Amino acid sequence: MDRNCEHQNIYYSGKREFYFFTWSIPNVSSINNLNVSTVNFTMKNGHTYIGTLIGSKEKITFTIASVANLKCFVSMFIGSETLLLSNSLNVPTRSINYSPYTKYYDLITLSSGDESFEKLKQHPNDTSVLICRIIYCQNTFSTRSLKTPVNIPTDSLYNLKMFVDALKNSSESLSKEKVLLRVGEETEIVSKALLCARSPVFAKMFENDMRELKEKTVTITDIKMPVLKVLVSFLYTGKLWNSDSDLASNGDFDFLCDLYYASDKYNIIDLRQRCVHLLLPQISMGNIIRVMKLAFSHSDVLLKSTVMALIASNIETWISTNDWRNLINDEPHIADEVLKFLDF
Numbered sequence: 001m002d003r004n005c006e007h008q009n010i011y012y013s014g015k016r017e018f019y020f021f022t023w024s025i026p027n028v029s030s031i032n033n034l035n036v037s038t039v040n041f042t043m044k045n046g047h048t049y050i051g052t053l054i055g056s057k058e059k060i061t062f063t064i065a066s067v068a069n070l071k072c073f074v075s076m077f078i079g080s081e082t083l084l085l086s087n088s089l090n091v092p093t094r095s096i097n098y099s100p101y102t103k104y105y106d107l108i109t110l111s112s113g114d115e116s117f118e119k120l121k122q123h124p125n126d127t128s129v130l131i132c133r134i135i136y137c138q139n140t141f142s143t144r145s146l147k148t149p150v151n152i153p154t155d156s157l158y159n160l161k162m163f164v165d166a167l168k169n170s171s172e173s174l175s176k177e178k179v180l181l182r183v184g185e186e187t188e189i190v191s192k193a194l195l196c197a198r199s200p201v202f203a204k205m206f207e208n209d210m211r212e213l214k215e216k217t218v219t220i221t222d223i224k225m226p227v228l229k230v231l232v233s234f235l236y237t238g239k240l241w242n243s244d245s246d247l248a249s250n251g252d253f254d255f256l257c258d259l260y261y262a263s264d265k266y267n268i269i270d271l272r273q274r275c276v277h278l279l280l281p282q283i284s285m286g287n288i289i290r291v292m293k294l295a296f297s298h299s300d301v302l303l304k305s306t307v308m309a310l311i312a313s314n315i316e317t318w319i320s321t322n323d324w325r326n327l328i329n330d331e332p333h334i335a336d337e338v339l340k341f342l343d344f
Contacts, residue, residue, distance in 0.1 A: 017044050019134040020309035021051070022280070028078065029124035031055035043068070043136055051132060060117065062108035062130060067101045071135040074107040075305055078119070079126045079273040083301045085116050107132075127277065131305045133312075133341075179206075180217040181232070183225040188232050192216075198235050199266040223265075227258045234271050240278075253282045257290060264298045280306055285314050289323055296334055308341040 021038060025031055034055040040048050049066035064072050073088040085108070092103035110117040120128065177192040196203035205218065220228065234240055240259075256279050263271035283291050288307055295303035311318050318324050328335045 017136040018312050018315075019043065019049070019136070020312065021132050022306060022309070023051070023053070023130040023132070024277070025053075025128045025130075027124065028120055028126050028128050031060055031120070031128060032057045045136060047136070049134060053130070058112045060108060060110040060120070061106065064105040064107060064132070064134065065102055066105075067103065068136055069103070070105065071137075072105045072107055073133040073135075075131045075301070076108060076116075077129040077131070077302050078123045079269065082123075084120060084128075085110075127273065129302060131302070131309065133309070177216070181228060182217055182219045183221075183223065183228055186225045187217075188225070188228055190232055190235070194235055199268055201266045223262045224258060227255065227262050230259060231262050231266075231268070231271065234274075235268070240271075240274060253279070253287055256282070257294060260294060260298075264300075276300070276302060279303070283307065283310060285310065285318070292334065296331075304337075305341075308338060311338055312341065 019041070021041075023038070025034070031053075032055055034053055036053055038051040040050045042048050045068065047066055047068040049064055049068070049070065052061075052063050052065065054061045054063075062074060062076075064070065069092075071088070071090050073086070075086045076084045078084050087107050089105045089107060093106040094104045095102060096104070110120070112118075179190050179192045179195055181188045181190055192206065196206055202218070223231075230240060256275050260272060260275040260279065263269075263275055279291070283306060288310060291303060292307050294300065295307055324335075327338075
């Protein structure tokens with residue numbers, strides 16, 4: 001697990017300190033043998049806190065420890081869209097004899113047989129993400145943000161198995177059929193069996209007596225051809241890019257946002273998850289409006305939480321911008337969620 005963290009510190013007069021960190025575990029199956037901790041992080045008030053994740057085949061626990069009185073919140077996700085659980089604690093759950101001043105906030109305790117624990121085990125190849133929010137009340141407001149860079153390997157063998165299964169489960173005639181994906185004057189040829197197996201949206205297009213079924217052509221008007229080509233390549237190979245030069249030219253923020261939109265539109269879940277984890281390290285105050293629109297229009301709880309944390313860690317600057325004013329005027333429900341996240 002990568003524990004390198006980037007810190008952002010902004011202070012201003014107020015009553016609270018806010019702290020955030022995002023923790024990713026590349027494969028859920030790795031939780032079965034974990035005993036890892038965050039850095040012993042020093043808050044503005046001089047106290048420290050530390051987060052510890054312990055996992056075995058029978059139990060998973062996540063605890064925040066500090067001598068300070070804290071309000072702790074945690075959300076645990078599978079992939080980029082499935083919220084496994086959320087929990088919050090305003091008071092510690094325990095202390096220990098040899099360190100009576102240390103308070104422990106047991107935010108996650110999952111045992112074998114629990115519904116959430118069993119659901120977690122059903123996704124051994126997915127990424128599990130913890131987003132933790134900590135509030136310490138005092139006379140000086142402090143906001144810090146920790147973000148753990150995400151480096152998720154592509155599971156090409158999984159995609160290859162999906163391709164093989166699609167061919168096995170298709171009739172001989174269907175396995176040989178091709179579909180044209182058209183963007184403007186350009187087209188991309190795709191195996192119909194693979195397309196239907198990997199995308200429920202495409203499958204629905206071809207199961208009914210629709211124009212796409214008769215013409216074997218899907219005309220796409222809201223996705224650019226370079227984005228579509230990467231999407232199709234991913235269906236065949238499980239890889240987003242074949243080389244570092246491809247990544248450098250296509251893996252920029254705007255391209256990833258477009259690819260995220262395409263993967264969500266056609267319900268290609270593993271591609272959408274990959275896009276989210278590539279987007280997370282690139283989110284900044286300069287592009288946060290676009291990410292916010294993606295998060296809310298696609299109901300992406302992981303992106304939402306990340307955006308909220310970044311806003312909180314730049315709250316003094318953010319509330320004086322036109323972006324915040326426009327958000328209140330144009331999207332008051334989003335502004336309301338931001339305030340709720342900050343516990344105002």
